[in-house]
Amino acid sequence: MTDAATGRTPIIGSSPAIARVRQLISTVAPSTGTVLVLGPTGAGKELVAQAIHAESGRRGRIVALNCAAIPSELLESELFGYEKGAFTGADRQRQGRFEQAQGGTLFLDEIGDMPLALQSKLLRVLETRALQRIGGREDIALDFRLVCATHRNLDAKVASGDFRADLYYRLNVFPIDVPSLAERASDIPEIVAAMVADRCRTEPAAVAPEFDASAMQALAACPWPGNVRELRNVVDRAFILFPGRAVSGQNVRENLLLLRVPDAARQAAEQAEIWTEFTNLGGVGRNLGAPSEDAQVTAYRGWFDHHDEIDLRRHVRDIEVVLIEAALEKHNGFVSRAATVLKLRRTTLIEKMKKLMIERPAMVASDEI
Numbered sequence: 129m130t131d132a133a134t135g136r137t138p139i140i141g142s143s144p145a146i147a148r149v150r151q152l153i154s155t156v157a158p159s160t161g162t163v164l165v166l167g168p169t170g171a172g173k174e175l176v177a178q179a180i181h182a183e184s185g186r187r188g189r190i191v192a193l194n195c196a197a198i199p200s201e202l203l204e205s206e207l208f209g210y211e212k213g214a215f216t217g218a219d220r221q222r223q224g225r226f227e228q229a230q231g232g233t234l235f236l237d238e239i240g241d242m243p244l245a246l247q248s249k250l251l252r253v254l255e256t257r258a259l260q261r262i263g264g265r266e267d268i269a270l271d272f273r274l275v276c277a278t279h280r281n282l283d284a285k286v287a288s289g290d291f292r293a294d295l296y297y298r299l300n301v302f303p304i305d306v307p308s309l310a311e312r313a314s315d316i317p318e319i320v321a322a323m324v325a326d327r328c329r330t331e332p333a334a335v336a337p338e339f340d341a342s343a344m345q346a347l348a349a350c351p352w353p354g355n356v357r358e359l360r361n362v363v364d365r366a367f368i369l370f371p372g373r374a375v376s377g378q379n380v381r382e383n384l385l386l387l388r389v390p391d392a393a394r395q396a397a398e399q400a401e402i403w404t405e406f407t408n409l410g411g412v413g414r415n416l417g418a419p420s421e422d423a424q425v426t427a428y429r430g431w432f433d434h435h436d437e438i439d440l441r442r443h444v445r446d447i448e449v450v451l452i453e454a455a456l457e458k459h460n461g462f463v464s465r466a467a468t469v470l471k472l473r474r475t476t477l478i479e480k481m482k483k484l485m486i487e488r489p490a491m492v493a494s495d496e497i
Contacts, residue, residue, distance in 0.1 A: 139172070139179055140322045141315030145307040149176065156302045157183035162254075164239075164299050165277040167306030170357030173277040174237060176306055180275055181233040188232025188272070193225045196238035204246055205262055214263025226259055229272040239299065240280030240291065251295045274299075309352040309359060313485070317344045319356065323363045335371035342377030348485050349445055350385065381446065449484050452477070461489035 139150050156163055157180050165173045174192065181190040198206055209224030225234060236242075242250065253259050254274065258267040276299050285291035309316070317339075324336050339347070352358055362384045366375055369383055432438075451470065459465035467477040480486075 138322075139175060140319045141312055142318065143307075143312040143315045145312045146315055149304060149306060150179075152302075152304050153179050154183060156180065156304075158185065159302075160273055162273075162299055162301045163275045164282075164301070164303045165275065165306060166303055167277075167279065168308050168355055169279045170355035171306045171308055172356050173279075173306050174235065176304060177233070177235040177237075177275040177277060181235075181273070184233065184273060186232050186273060188230055189228075190233040190235055191225050191229040192235040192237060194237045196241035200243040200246070203243070204249070207246070207250070208259055209261040211261050211263035214261070218263065221261075224259075224261065226253065226270055226272065227268065231271055233273045233275055236274070236276045238278055238280075239276040240278035240282055240285055244290070244292065247292045247295050251292065251298060254295075254298055309355040310350075313348040316348050316359070319359060320344070320347065320363055323360055327363070327367060334367055337366040337370040337373060337375045339366070339375045339380075340377075343375045343380050345449070345485055346377035346380040349442075349449070381442065445484070448480065449486060452480060452484070452486055456486070456488055463488065 139146060139153070141147075153176060163177075163180055165176050167173050177192070178190060193206060195203060205222075205224065207224045207226055209222050209227055210218050212218060212221050253270065256267075257270050259270060260267060282291055282296055282300075286293045286296050320339055324339075327334050328336050347359070347362070354361070362380075365384050365387065370379065375384070452466070455466035455470050456463070459469070463477060463481075464474050467474045470477060472480070481488075
């Protein structure tokens, strides 16, 4: 995604965590200092590198290389380039990524996976700001800004001897920690909206799904081990399963996360089956009203007679959301009353509402205590 007005890659989100990242980017971008971007896989470390380059004012381009994606025996030639005849198959001269980044920015992703033998050569380039191509004899002066990224714990790799301490200190001039998506779940609505708009812009024939409030709530409650990259996969999945249709929280949980094709008839039958099982278990019939709490809990013993598996943490969380929302609605949004029927402390309920992103119904005054 690129801002059409500025040509810059935006960092989406309004959370304090991502606002801090943007502030650090603006601070370091005009300098020539080396930046080490840290964070989990899929969190957007490359976007940070692009933003640093965009705000740096450097005239050259940004050149990226993933150190983990290229075999170690080829990584050196990718970085340093080579002269014609340097080895079998070198039928012409070739510039490496260092030279390609002249006047611009070199982004080395997954620097923690760089082989030890190559780490010493990278350190020498950083110290001398010059290189020799493989098979060459002349020093080539370099002018580039280095940004590195990794999801590895470099302190631990240094301690184990898998990463050079002197190189680590050279790279760790200005570290930027990119938060995981779970740490900035409040940004998800903005990120999803940007992803949908970007898809529609690049693919005019695409028909966008419409994520409702419950869908956003369900997305915000996910742990997202794959971070923003995983969220993009879910959004792309929604374009396939729900083109031009509303996407609910149930759709997120049952279709987009579990990759089940939506089937309205099947879903209705499953809901009816579960309700029947609850209301009739243990001799509790419909004519006797809703089943007791003990009967509802016992009903789960038959879960695997009808389902292959269950995401226990997600299921328990969803039950919490439904019951808290029901209690708030039943008591016109009064938190104290809802806490009483849920047998929770008021402060505990408020914390759960914040964590699960549950809002009070608008029918209660904001000064309710």
